[in-house]
Amino acid sequence: MSVKPFRKIIHVDMDAFFASVEQRDHPALRGKPIAVGHAGARGVVATASYEARKFGVHSAMPSAKARELCPELIFVHSRMKHYQAVSKQVRAIFERYTDIIEPVSIDEAFLDVTDNKIGARTGLEIAKRIKKEIREELGLVASAGVSYNKFLAKIASDYRKPDGLCVIHPDQALDFIDKLPIEAFWGIGPATAKRLHALGITTAPQLRAVSLSRLTELFGKAGLTYYNFVRGIDDRQVTTHRERKSVGCEETFGRDIKGKAIDEALTSVINELAQRVNRRKFKGKRLTLKVRFPDFTTLTRSASGLETLDSVEKITPLAYRLLKNVTLPATGIRLLGLSVSKTEQEIREDYLAKQMTLF
Incomplete structure (x- = not known):
């Protein structure tokens, strides 16, 4: 009896993408706290460099608040067409290894490298090469997560940012999941986390103890997603075409x-x-x-x-x-x-x- 091999899924996330592009293109900004966005009273931060994040500055924050947290913050106007062009360069690197690429946004994507163009046996090998080529050819830094499904690959890419690389093997999945707060789960935002906390659920093992019927009663079809994720189950495919909804x-x-x-x-x-x-x-x-x-x-x-x-x-x-x-x-x-x-x-x-x- 043959055993079906696990898929090899990589999630690549460009670290502080817009801000990193600006620091790369303007050496005087390197090592300094910068925010891409409008500095006016009604402005909003699009992306903050890691130097700025140390002060608590983050995306979607009002610019006035960001300036309060970091008086030395340097605002840079957004150049969306330029970021899109750089994003295409990143994708060209992905295409050296697979054509099964699902962009999530301008700065992140899933790759299915189960059957890859270089015959690599592991997703880790490809993730290392992608990170190296992005750094050497584009002067940018990416974090990558490798696992057997999209949920875990995404969590892995967030685990050691910036410049992170993490692999979650099937045998390690539940142990890894059990270390996470429920807020780390894809799809559990602040409002859902608050509801779960009110029920006394703050950790993965506590969430796993809740029955499927109870989760669907509380959260509808999202309940099934939480039920599966906490067990390391995610059958979604990496799709190259995303239908507009x-x-x-x-x-x-x-x-x-x-x-x-x-x-x-x-x-x-x-x-x-x-x-x-x-x-x-x-x-x-x-x-x-x-x-x-x-x-x-x-x-x-x-x-x-x-x-x-x-x-x-x-x-x-x-x-x-x-x-x-x-x-x-x-x-x-x-x-x-x-x-x-x-x-x-x-x-x-x-x-x-x-x-x-x-x-």
């Missing part, structure tokens, strides 16, 4: 707006969204509203319509209905956004339609 747009205002200005802004966002939906020929029936207050509190409201939301006329009534469900502060709002996405039913129907084409 939503189209959205948002606007951050130069100053807080209120009253009639909010209606005008919503009309503008609706028009932009309708154009994007039609340009991408996207079909979806679920609308999500995003509102951010001056204190950075962010709320979302969602609802599904009966028709595909592909025009101003169809989006407008649903958007205003969602806005009425938000209690707006007297101080106004700083951001307004809308997105159209597929409902669970639409996703299932698309999947079934694709399966039928196989027969």
